Amino acid sequence: MKNGETVSKATTSRMPAYLRYLKGEAGKGIEYVSSAAIAKDLGLSAVGVRKDLALVSSRPGKPRFGFEIRLLIEDIEKFLGYHRWTNAVIVGAGGLGRAILAYEGFENYGIHVIAAFDASPAKVGAVGGKPVYPMEQLGEIARRFSIRVAILTVPRSAAQQACDAIVKAGIGAILNFAPVHLHAPDGVHIRYEDLAVSLAALCGECAEDQIMGDQKRR
């Protein structure tokens, strides 16, 4: 990555898609890939891809060959900060919380999910070898392990209260799966991960196709 220059938000947001794609190609044993190939598979423009990659890669692509996949993967991972490790916890050990707790894919991204918390004593125990603690211990454990991120998977009605507890525990970032707007002090990062919204947006795209298809058919 070239230092000094800043990388736009739009470019940054495409990096995970590049990374996923490149890892897939690397898994097939492919060593080089052209911007045109990436663009086609990812539905982008080849020029855009080249510009994006130029901003984060440590060495240029080779004319006639394309980009060396192994190097690109390294550069993008470094750019995205997957080498810095972060500790995270889950708040809400219901179905979704437990599924995420058991999920093993986070380690590839420099994230340790170390525990879950739940207000109900019945949920306390362990899932997939990871502990589920009562909510009261959130503050203590957050400080002990310097937790920076919480994944919020409680029911809608409990979300704001849980959010307050997270903030009080000194955790500055929340990935919120509850379909509610959360109120938190400035400086606390909240990202909304609303499954229903994602799904609805996808449905919307399909509906557009149908409408456009109908128009064409006339």
Next chain:
Amino acid sequence: MKNGETVSKATTSRMPAYLRYLKGEAGKGIEYVSSAAIAKDLGLSAVGVRKDLALVSSRPGKPRFGFEIRLLIEDIEKFLGYHRWTNAVIVGAGGLGRAILAYEGFENYGIHVIAAFDASPAKVGAVGGKPVYPMEQLGEIARRFSIRVAILTVPRSAAQQACDAIVKAGIGAILNFAPVHLHAPDGVHIRYEDLAVSLAALCGECAEDQIMGDQKRR
């Protein structure tokens, strides 16, 4: 919504956040809200909010009062198409798939999740009153209920195969939770819902804060 004009992608992408926020305020019994208040809570600019709302709302805000929340909610829901109903299925009845199958929030968005499918006979049965069928029946049921969207929650290694089955069943949109790039024919919509990426992006934001904080402290 004013017809004839087109609504930009950027505006559309903010609508779910407005909707979530407005529903929260409505739940508190509030009737009117100003663009400035929305902007503050959502971290946007007031002018931007007014412009967004002007594009989708059926009647203008009232100077001195702001916007009528109840009307806005209706307009945004109509705009986003939450009134057209869509049938969806889940492919992969592991922890995440079962959690999503049990999730009740989809109905608010015009989405019926009617069943799950799994390749393993052990998973076949029912979860939360909804059936889990063997993969072989995907095509048949997809056609019978005119399924338009599939939620893919199989392990990474099974994802491409499952994707092929979904496409073969005539389903044109996939919400993919497996952290893999999927290959599908043109015209099939794929949306990547990578939990680890969302979390990593959030961590990135925090890291930026820390760096900026460090710089300030000097």
Next chain:
DNA sequence: TAGATTGTTAATCGATTAACAATC
């Protein structure tokens, strides 16, 4: 009326696309 708040027109900013020279 006075004041808060809206909607709109013009100016700025940022990102994408087009054109083309550079390189292996």
Next chain:
DNA sequence: TAGATTGTTAATCGATTAACAATC
């Protein structure tokens, strides 16, 4: 060399911000 593919500069496009008039 010829040709594929890269990187860069300029032009276009789209979205946000600034300024201000309109309205209840």
